Amino acid sequence: MPRAFISLTSDFGVQSQGIGVMEGVARAIAPDANVVHLMHGLPAFDITAAARTLETITHLPIGSHVCVCDPGVGSSRKAIIIEVNRGDFLVGPDNGVLVPASRVLGGIKRVHEITNEKYMLLPVSAIFHGRDIFAPAAAHLATGVSITEFGPPLPPEKLVAPAYDEAVAEGHKIKCRIIQINKFGSMHLNIRQDLWDTFHIRLGDIVTLISGRLPPIKLPVGRTFSDVPKQECLIMKDDFGRMEVAMNLGSFTERYPLKIGEDVVLEVASA
Amino acid sequence: MPRAFISLTSDFGVQSQGIGVMEGVARAIAPDANVVHLMHGLPAFDITAAARTLETITHLPIGSHVCVCDPGVGSSRKAIIIEVNRGDFLVGPDNGVLVPASRVLGGIKRVHEITNEKYMLLPVSAIFHGRDIFAPAAAHLATGVSITEFGPPLPPEKLVAPAYDEAVAEGHKIKCRIIQINKFGSMHLNIRQDLWDTFHIRLGDIVTLISGRLPPIKLPVGRTFSDVPKQECLIMKDDFGRMEVAMNLGSFTERYPLKIGEDVVLEVASA
Amino acid sequence: MPRAFISLTSDFGVQSQGIGVMEGVARAIAPDANVVHLMHGLPAFDITAAARTLETITHLPIGSHVCVCDPGVGSSRKAIIIEVNRGDFLVGPDNGVLVPASRVLGGIKRVHEITNEKYMLLPVSAIFHGRDIFAPAAAHLATGVSITEFGPPLPPEKLVAPAYDEAVAEGHKIKCRIIQINKFGSMHLNIRQDLWDTFHIRLGDIVTLISGRLPPIKLPVGRTFSDVPKQECLIMKDDFGRMEVAMNLGSFTERYPLKIGEDVVLEVASA
Numbered sequence: 094m095p096r097a098f099i100s101l102t103s104d105f106g107v108q109s110q111g112i113g114v115m116e117g118v119a120r121a122i123a124p125d126a127n128v129v130h131l132m133h134g135l136p137a138f139d140i141t142a143a144a145r146t147l148e149t150i151t152h153l154p155i156g157s158h159v160c161v162c163d164p165g166v167g168s169s170r171k172a173i174i175i176e177v178n179r180g181d182f183l184v185g186p187d188n189g190v191l192v193p194a195s196r197v198l199g200g201i202k203r204v205h206e207i208t209n210e211k212y213m214l215l216p217v218s219a220i221f222h223g224r225d226i227f228a229p230a231a232a233h234l235a236t237g238v239s240i241t242e243f244g245p246p247l248p249p250e251k252l253v254a255p256a257y258d259e260a261v262a263e264g265h266k267i268k269c270r271i272i273q274i275n276k277f278g279s280m281h282l283n284i285r286q287d288l289w290d291t292f293h294i295r296l297g298d299i300v301t302l303i304s305g306r307l308p309p310i311k312l313p314v315g316r317t318f319s320d321v322p323k324q325e326c327l328i329m330k331d332d333f334g335r336m337e338v339a340m341n342l343g344s345f346t347e348r349y350p351l352k353i354g355e356d357v358v359l360e361v362a363s364a
Numbered sequence: 365m366p367r368a369f370i371s372l373t374s375d376f377g378v379q380s381q382g383i384g385v386m387e388g389v390a391r392a393i394a395p396d397a398n399v400v401h402l403m404h405g406l407p408a409f410d411i412t413a414a415a416r417t418l419e420t421i422t423h424l425p426i427g428s429h430v431c432v433c434d435p436g437v438g439s440s441r442k443a444i445i446i447e448v449n450r451g452d453f454l455v456g457p458d459n460g461v462l463v464p465a466s467r468v469l470g471g472i473k474r475v476h477e478i479t480n481e482k483y484m485l486l487p488v489s490a491i492f493h494g495r496d497i498f499a500p501a502a503a504h505l506a507t508g509v510s511i512t513e514f515g516p517p518l519p520p521e522k523l524v525a526p527a528y529d530e531a532v533a534e535g536h537k538i539k540c541r542i543i544q545i546n547k548f549g550s551m552h553l554n555i556r557q558d559l560w561d562t563f564h565i566r567l568g569d570i571v572t573l574i575s576g577r578l579p580p581i582k583l584p585v586g587r588t589f590s591d592v593p594k595q596e597c598l599i600m601k602d603d604f605g606r607m608e609v610a611m612n613l614g615s616f617t618e619r620y621p622l623k624i625g626e627d628v629v630l631e632v633a634s635a
Numbered sequence: 636m637p638r639a640f641i642s643l644t645s646d647f648g649v650q651s652q653g654i655g656v657m658e659g660v661a662r663a664i665a666p667d668a669n670v671v672h673l674m675h676g677l678p679a680f681d682i683t684a685a686a687r688t689l690e691t692i693t694h695l696p697i698g699s700h701v702c703v704c705d706p707g708v709g710s711s712r713k714a715i716i717i718e719v720n721r722g723d724f725l726v727g728p729d730n731g732v733l734v735p736a737s738r739v740l741g742g743i744k745r746v747h748e749i750t751n752e753k754y755m756l757l758p759v760s761a762i763f764h765g766r767d768i769f770a771p772a773a774a775h776l777a778t779g780v781s782i783t784e785f786g787p788p789l790p791p792e793k794l795v796a797p798a799y800d801e802a803v804a805e806g807h808k809i810k811c812r813i814i815q816i817n818k819f820g821s822m823h824l825n826i827r828q829d830l831w832d833t834f835h836i837r838l839g840d841i842v843t844l845i846s847g848r849l850p851p852i853k854l855p856v857g858r859t860f861s862d863v864p865k866q867e868c869l870i871m872k873d874d875f876g877r878m879e880v881a882m883n884l885g886s887f888t889e890r891y892p893l894k895i896g897e898d899v900v901l902e903v904a905s906a
Contacts, residue, residue, distance in 0.1 A: 108405035379676035
């Protein structure tokens with residue numbers, strides 16, 4: 094029998110006992126599972142950045158994936174489990190942070206609320222549902238507990254709107270959003286590479302990035318950073334299925350101060 | 365048979381091979397144990413902050429817990445194992461850092477020194493006992509070696525004084541100490557919630573924080589941050605059994621520059 | 636049967652999903668292996684610092700060790716596996732970063748290129764070989780795949796030159812290089828302690844550090860930091876087999892701004 098797999102992602106600092114405690118809680122319930130910390134230290138309360146990071150579980154084993162980016166903890170927002178068609182369970186708050194990952198894992202199969210206290214750590218803290226609700230739920234799923242045991246089904250259309258939608262192509266424009274900025278100052282856009290490929294853009298072509306706030310930015314299309322001279326910019330496929338705007342040996346967002354969550358338009362030569 | 369459990373806590377930087385090496389040493393001895401990093405990057409040499417962090421193992425499985433905050437490494441301070449009544453072993457230097465956690469785990473059952481070189485990595489480095497003494501001891505305990513094998517018993521009353529004592533109630537005052545400040549600027553006090561509950565304080569009541577250095581600070585009692593307006597302060601139960609003084613959407617210790625280790629007094633309306 | 640062991644080292648930030656993704660990829664292939672993160676957040680693209688960190692696997696169990704410090708990713712540099720005489724496999728780019736660790740693990744037994752796509756994650760990203768080539772190779776090795784399956788043998792003398800060579804003794808001088816600076820501002824030199832011991836230097840002796848850029852620096856020989864007064868400097872054995880230049884309760888490299896990769900000379904009293 095394969096080992097169950099659990100991943101943990103959060104906006105806690107990497108120097109926080111919260112991370113170790115969540116892992117400990119999960120291991121107490123599912124001692125034979127493999128537990129991986131996908132990423133912590135995400136921008137605090139930024140559900141767009143967290144949702145995009147959670148998309149990278151496409152490269153992890155099928156399993157139970159916890160995402161704690163939860164500005165509404167302690168309020169009436171629901172705790173949920175989304176089962177996706179690849180077979181994974183996404184566990185976290187119903188605030189839109191889980192939905193984008195479900196799209197890259199085959200789509201939503203079903204959703205259940207977590208209301209059954211049998212699978213929680215009691216008493217449930219008003220401020221740390223990662224420890225008391227989400228990590229325990231992921232671990233119980235890893236031991237084989239059925240999603241239906243955790244609480245009532247929730248129709249997917251009743252979920253809070255996703256942190257972001259997919260980019261939309263209109264003629265030779267792509268209306269998109271900045272969904273992550275990494276530590277090198279590169280921006281990731283909500284454009285899937287398969288949408289990009291429908292434009293038949295070639296390496297070396299120029300696309301124009303239009304924002305409301307800055308002059309248009311010309312971007313050659315490259316394959317990797319070094320396809321342009323030092324400190325020049327480009328657009329290329331990132332390593333997790335989306336499009337990235339970057340500067341070779343420099344920081345794009347330092348020169349062009351755009352932010353996570355902003356909407357921009359890409360103008361391509363031909364559609 | 366359940367899997368043995370080991371946790372590691374230290375004031376090493378999170379970007380340090382020391383952490384990975386301690387885990388590797390433990391896994392060489394106890395390859396089937398689960399090893400969790402509770403927290404690293406604690407304030408260097410701050411045994412108060414380390415001791416409070418170690419208290420949070422109440423939420424981890426019963427196991428062997430290493431704490432490396434060891435300003436006296438290389439001196440004559442003892443290396444010890446404290447067995448607590450919950451069944452855990454606390455492994456580290458005899459400098460007071462382990463004792464507070466023993467109090468929240470049912471109290472001390474017995475203490476042994478670590479002197480038996482059979483359970484050390486030889487030659488023992490003068491500057492890295494975490495690798496050569498503490499991690500190996502925790503791993504050997506995880507494989508079933510008896511605490512009595514490591515060295516002679518040490519009467520608990522001979523231990524170096526704890527990093528902090530419990531708060532003391534006197535009439536309607538609580539004499540307490542700041543034992544941790546987190547990255548959001550919230551302060552944790554050495555007041556256990558069961559002591560707090562003996563005061564029958566209600567949500568919305570006002571308590572007064574008195575320090576030697578600052579004017580008295582009025583603090584409404586809340587349940588979570590958002591119980592007070594933005595950038596106002598409150599006192600509430602933290603998520604690990606103690607009392608926390610915080611600011612909603614702001615940093616308490618930025619406005620009131622108090623420090624880990626300072627003694628303060630809380631004045632409550634009625635006793 | 637002992638559990639296979641895998642370690643991961645990189646210059647990725649500690650707040651990066653790349654680390655978690657590499658572990659997830661390894662665990663999908665080798666779910667029963669123990670996987671340890673030795674260190675991440677190394678200085679970006681600094682193969683000297685990465686090579687020295689990789690040397691510390693002497694204290695880890697025998698296993699497969701990935702090192703991703705790879706300024707040439709996407710270029711024609713080779714991906715390789717070095718088998719060492721201790722029994723470990725070192726997996727990473729052929730850019731000199733793996734060779735120093737091989738010297739402290741008994742020397743090179745054989746080297747193979749990684750060219751067999753059967754053991755890669757396809758399609759291979761142009762910018763993330765850690766995920767698509769190195770972590771999968773380490774995991775397949777951990778499951779028992781023979782090094783000869785990955786690609787053709789490579790004569791060790793055809794490897795790219797090591798990140799650094801060993802220090803050279805000439806009379807009462809040691810020509811050496813700074814190979815790591817830690818977060819406390821201490822410098823580690825490429826002088827092995829067994830070479831040092833051939834000089835029969837005693838505690839309290841004075842050696843002189845000569846660089847091209849700064850006046851000579853007198854360094855007493857100590858055993859640990861506190862062997863010299865506060866904010867004075869010393870040279871001592873580090874905790875991983877090499878020599879370290881440090882300041883007691885202060886930062887050596889803040890006072891003397893030397894850098895990783897610089898060559899310096901130590902003048903000792905007698906040879």
